[in-house]
Amino acid sequence: MGNLGLVGWGATYRDHNGEFLLVSCKGLGVETNYVAECYTILENAEVAIEKGWLNLWLESDPAAAIEAFSTGKIPWQLSKRWGWCKSKLQRCMLSHTWREANFAADTAAKRGSRLDKDEHVAGE
Numbered sequence: 727m728g729n730l731g732l733v734g735w736g737a738t739y740r741d742h743n744g745e746f747l748l749v750s751c752k753g754l755g756v757e758t759n760y761v762a763e764c765y766t767i768l769e770n771a772e773v774a775i776e777k778g779w780l781n782l783w784l785e786s787d788p789a790a791a792i793e794a795f796s797t798g799k800i801p802w803q804l805s806k807r808w809g810w811c812k813s814k815l816q817r818c819m820l821s822h823t824w825r826e827a828n829f830a831a832d833t834a835a836k837r838g839s840r841l842d843k844d845e846h847v848a849g850e
Contacts, residue, residue, distance in 0.1 A: 729759045734838020735766035738830045739774065748777075750848040751834040753841030761801060763791035766835075768804050771811040771818070773848075780816040785823040787832075792822045 736751040750773060754762055767784055774782050786792050794800045800808055812818065841847065 730756060732839050733757045733759065733762035734835060734841055735762060735769065736831050736834025736836070736838045737766065737770045737773075738828060738834065739770075739777075739779070747779075748773075748848060749830060749834050750846070751838035751841065752846040753838055753843050755843030760788065760790060763788045764794060764801055764804055767791055767795055767820070768800075768808055768811065771815070772807070775811060775814045780814065782815060782817065783819045783821070785821050785828070787823055787828075789822045792820050796820050 732753075732755065734751055734753045737749070738746065739748040739750070741747055750770070752769065754765055757765075763786060767786055771782060771784065774780075784795075795808070837847070
C-alpha cells in the first residue's frame with residue numbers, strides 16, 4: 727500500500743492439478759514493494775518446504791522479483807535463506823504472471839498489508 731509503505735505478502739498454494747491446498751498471508755511492516763515481492767517468493771518457498779512440497783512452480787506478478795531470483799541477484803539480506811531453500815528443493819521453476827491472473831493471492835496480499843509485522847495467517 728504505497729512505496730515505501732505498509733506491505734505484506736499473500737499466496738495461494740495449489741497442487742499439480744490446480745487444486746487448492748492453502749492460502750497464506752503475512753505482514754511485513756514498512757518496506758518497498760520490490761523488497762516485499764522478494765520476501766513473498768522466499769518465504770513462500772520456505773512454507774512449501776515445511777509442508778514437504780519440494781517440487782515448486784513459483785509465480786509472482788512483478789517481473790523484477792522473478793528476474794532477481796532467476797539470476798541470483800536478490801537482496802543481500804535474503805541470500806542465505808534462499809541458498810538454504812535451493813538446497814532443499816528438488817525442483818523450482820519461477821515465472822511471471824499478471825496480478826489479475828491470481829486474484830486470490832492479490833486479495834491475501836492486501837490482507838497481509840493490514841497485519842502487524844511478522845503476523846502470519848494461513849488456512850487450508
